[in-house]
Amino acid sequence: MSSDHATPAEKRKATPKHIAIIMDGNGRWAEQRGLPRTAGHKQGVEAVRRTVRAAGDLGVEYLTLYSFSTENWSRPESEISELFSLLRLFIRRDLADLHKSNVRVLIIGSRKRVPDDLLNLLDEAQNLTAGNTGQTLLIAFNYGSRDEILNATRLIAEQVAEGKVSPDQIDEQMMDGFLYTHGVPEPDLLIRTSGEKRLSNFLLWQLAYSEFIFMDCLWPDFGKDQLAEAIDTFCDRNRRFGGLVRETGS
Numbered sequence: 684m685s686s687d688h689a690t691p692a693e694k695r696k697a698t699p700k701h702i703a704i705i706m707d708g709n710g711r712w713a714e715q716r717g718l719p720r721t722a723g724h725k726q727g728v729e730a731v732r733r734t735v736r737a738a739g740d741l742g743v744e745y746l747t748l749y750s751f752s753t754e755n756w757s758r759p760e761s762e763i764s765e766l767f768s769l770l771r772l773f774i775r776r777d778l779a780d781l782h783k784s785n786v787r788v789l790i791i792g793s794r795k796r797v798p799d800d801l802l803n804l805l806d807e808a809q810n811l812t813a814g815n816t817g818q819t820l821l822i823a824f825n826y827g828s829r830d831e832i833l834n835a836t837r838l839i840a841e842q843v844a845e846g847k848v849s850p851d852q853i854d855e856q857m858m859d860g861f862l863y864t865h866g867v868p869e870p871d872l873l874i875r876t877s878g879e880k881r882l883s884n885f886l887l888w889q890l891a892y893s894e895f896i897f898m899d900c901l902w903p904d905f906g907k908d909q910l911a912e913a914i915d916t917f918c919d920r921n922r923r924f925g926g927l928v929r930e931t932g933s
Contacts, residue, residue, distance in 0.1 A: 697918045699871035701745035702738065702910075703893070705885055706730070708877030708901030715901075721765045726903035728769050732777065735820060737907035739784065741914060745819045745867060749885050753793065753827030767801055770824070774804045778811065785817030791863035792826035793834075821867065828887040835861035864889055872917045874910075876902045894920055 706727060713723030731748060738746045751766060781788060788808040797805075805824065838861045842848040848857070859865055870886065870893045878899040882890065896913045898905075 698742045698914055699894075699917055700743070701747070701868050701870045702743050702872045702874060702913075703747040703749070703870040703886055703890070704734070705749045705873070705875040705879075705883060706902040706905075707875055707879055709903060711877060712901040712903040720762060723903055724762075724765060724769055728773055730903050730905045731773065733906040734910060735781075735786070735818075737910045739786070739818045740907070741911060743818070743914075745821065745870075747791075747821040747823060747864075747870065747886070749823045749826065749883075751792075751824050751826070752884060753825060753830055754884065756796065767798065771801060771804060774808050778808050781808075781820065782812050782815065785815045786812060787815040787817070787819045788812045789819060789821045789867070790824055791821055791831075792824045793830060795825070797825055819867070821864070823885070826863070826885070828882075828884045831863050832888055858888070862888060869893065871922075872896065872913065874898060874913050876900050876905055876909075892922070894922065 709723035709727040710720045711723070712726060713720050716722075734748075735746065750770065755766070756763065778788075788811075790805045790809055794802060805822075835858060839848065839853060839857065843850060843853075864886075869889045869891070873882075873886070873890055873893045873895050875881075875895075875897050876899075878897065880897045894917050896916055898909060898913065900909050
């Protein structure tokens with residue numbers, strides 16, 4: 684049956700298993716209100732809380748949030764410090780509730796340049812929730828996809844140099860095993876807020892066959908209604924993965 688004629692039950696069944704979100708627009712949200720950019724980032728954290736809860740309510744098994752990119756180091760030091768402080772606060776305030784809700788937390792990205800106390804908090808979040816079996820929340824922190832792919836390539840090259848792997852054994856499955864996201868299904872859907880239409884070095888390998896939805900909503904205004912709208916749009920699409928989709932009876 685085509686998605687145009689799908690029943691509500693069938694559409695619910697088609698809910699994306701994994702959604703990745705580029706959370707964009709905190710600064711513009713603040714500027715539109717005559718507020719400092721830090722106010723936008725604080726409201727962005729509230730949007731994270733709403734969205735994590737909403738994703739769980741809507742049956743999304745994996746949620747990946749792009750919280751800090753490797754390119755964000757070029758921002759003013761004061762803004763970076765504020766972003767790190769907000770992440771610390773989020774972990775300290777929300778980790779117990781996430782654990783109680785059976786959410787598993789995974790941190791993907793490089794550990795380079797990250798303060799030790801923040802690394803310890805990130806490790807604590809992962810270790811505490813490692814055995815949880817409900818929703819998986821991936822936080823892409825100090826993450827850059829090109830860096831991730833280069834790192835995986837170097838690790839595979841080392842395996843080849845040591846004679847553990849031959850070049851003809853290198854395939855997509857092996858590459859997946861060296862990425863930060865190994866063991867996690869590729870995103871079905873990418874959402875980017877604020878109206879921008881680019882990937883910004885986010886999950887370039889993993890998004891090869893994902894559906895993209897770009898929303899004008901600024902991230903601090905994002906919540907369950909916007910997430911449900913994106914999921915409805917996703918459910919109305921035919922995912923062909925390079926092949927053809929035939930309607931029932933054709």
